[in-house]
């Protein structure tokens with residue numbers, strides 16, 4: 008029989024985890040519970056009266072065309088961001104994996120965008136694409152294309168997708184590069200001897216072998232595009248023009264703080280919360296199991 | 301079918317030269333083993349032949365074709381790696397068919413070749429398994445199978461047996477040997493195990509510190525080692541070496557014993573005596589005090605100092621002997637089995 012190690016009861020471990028617990032309680036659990044509570048209330052615009060209405064806010068949302076549109080838009084936005092940033096990162100990592108000299112510099116430079124705050128990333132793109140002073144509209148005009156994302160909803164969507172994807176490329180790149188570098192060199196060499204050129208090796212050996220990373224990044228990028236792109240959208244388009252870039256997160260803010268529909272906004276955030284939980288569960292299950300080849 | 305010619309092959313990593321002007325002619329169908337201690341450049345040499353490592357200077361010919369500028373894929377070679385390097389996401393069948401598919405071989409021909417190779421290697425029942433579902437020895441066979449289905453001009457092996465247990469290693473060694481003879485494909489096999497080298501190779505290239513010490517048949521290497529290094533590397537237990545003074549057809553060992561030789565030399569030399577060549581002889585010149593006995597069944601190893609010195613030596617005697625620890629015994633050997641090397645250059649004399 009194994010003897011259990013007994014530590015003397017002590018306050019120290021509790022003290023050590025206390026800050027984390029307190030932060031979690033104050034900044035996560037409490038607001039979350041408030042949101043859940045709020046989502047059951049209807050409040051008039053001036054805050055004079057509140058009424059407990061159970062699931063009425065949710066029922067209303069499900070019938071709301073704006074909300075459904077926003078849902079579809081968010082899914083499109085997320086898919087586009089994930090696809091763009093992941094495929095771009097994959098290509099960069101594919102090249103970086105082959106670079107031997109100067110690879111550290113190369114890698115470090117590629118990681119920089121990740122350190123840029125979302126709002127700043129947004130601001131950068133806002134300037135570059137500003138219809139009157141931006142460099143890109145200027146260049147586009149030379150080839151006869153009229154750029155104005157303040158008026159054109161498609162262009163606005165394109166712009167926030169690019170900005171959001173750009174910021175995430177660095178993160179994806181790191182994971183892809185690490186995954187590629189963990190493939191034993193000799194497997195790649197064996198494929199080279201078997202006659203596979205670089206592109207074929209990538210398609211038939213490297214890409215299948217890093218599929219666990221692709222799956223992991225898919226979840227991470229979806230979460231990112233769903234929830235962490237508020238700053239970018241706020242800086243670049245503020246959800247406009249005509250709601251064409253209002254994703255679910257932006258709508259929570261818009262309906263709550265601009266429209267002052269606190270109950271509806273809270274209900275939306277509860278739905279979002281539920282989605283994060285689902286995605287996190289998927290991710291954890293995956294991390295435990297790994298993908299089997 | 302093709303031979304391989306290495307012409308003054310040199311490899312440098314930055315300023316350090318790790319292989320120095322390697323030259324060799326390998327005949328069509330020959331099995332050559334490159335052997336040497338860790339870090340001597342065996343893998344580097346093999347990888348240069350494969351095209352996986354750039355060539356600093358010199359030339360590699362496969363058949364009559366200079367292949368320096370060719371990609372590995374275009375050299376018509378197959379390689380078996382130490383860690384097998386099987387594609388983990390493919391079945392055994394897909395692993396073996398990969399190279400053939402790339403070469404756009406008809407499906408029926410691919411199936412036929414894979415089936416045939418699998419039968420030769422006795423892995424036909426595993427064709428639909430993934431590599432991780434196989435044992436080390438089975439993976440080893442798959443790696444071999446992947447090489448032979450390609451029907452290349454040259455097989456290259458980089459320590460393919462070193463991850464197997466001792467018994468399996470002996471078995472695979474024999475199988476590789478048989479397979480190579482049957483297919484008649486020119487092969488280069490890298491190992492640091494001298495027994496493996498001796499049993500496998502038609503010829504052995506002994507590398508040391510990036511230099512070829514000797515290139516010859518196992519018997520040549522054993523009977524006429526070209527240097528102290530080769531003499532000490534080939535044969536087990538290793539040769540005993542003594543600093544000695546030569547005077548024409550005899551040498552004087554450090555304890556004054558005079559041993560007749562067949563090689564003629566004068567002055568300071570290194571004298572090498574193989575443990576298995578010394579025989580009991582009450583009037584022999586070499587006296588040893590037995591400090592330790594190892595009974596290996598077939599042979600008995602005697603360890604102890606050369607009488608009058610503190611220099612350890614080993615003697616290997618046939619059969620189970622009645623010798624006791626503490627005995628002082630005399631030995632002799634025929635003059636032609638005494639090896640003399642130049643004390644300055646370590647090279648064989650004469």
Ligand SMILES: Nc1ncnc2c1ncn2[C@@H]1O[C@H](COP(=O)(O)OP(=O)(O)OP(=O)(O)O)[C@@H](O)[C@H]1O
Nearest residue numbers: 313318336337338339340341342343344345491492
């Ligand atoms: N990329 C490299 N950069 C610098 N030096 C290297 C590099 N690769 C190998 N070397 C050096 O070249 C020499 C030969 O290496 P190599 O791998 O060929 O040895 P080896 O004979 O195969 O040894 P082992 O039996 O341990 O496999 C070693 O001294 C090693 O340090």
Ligand SMILES: [Mg+2]
Nearest residue numbers: 342343344458
């Ligand atoms: Mg090696």
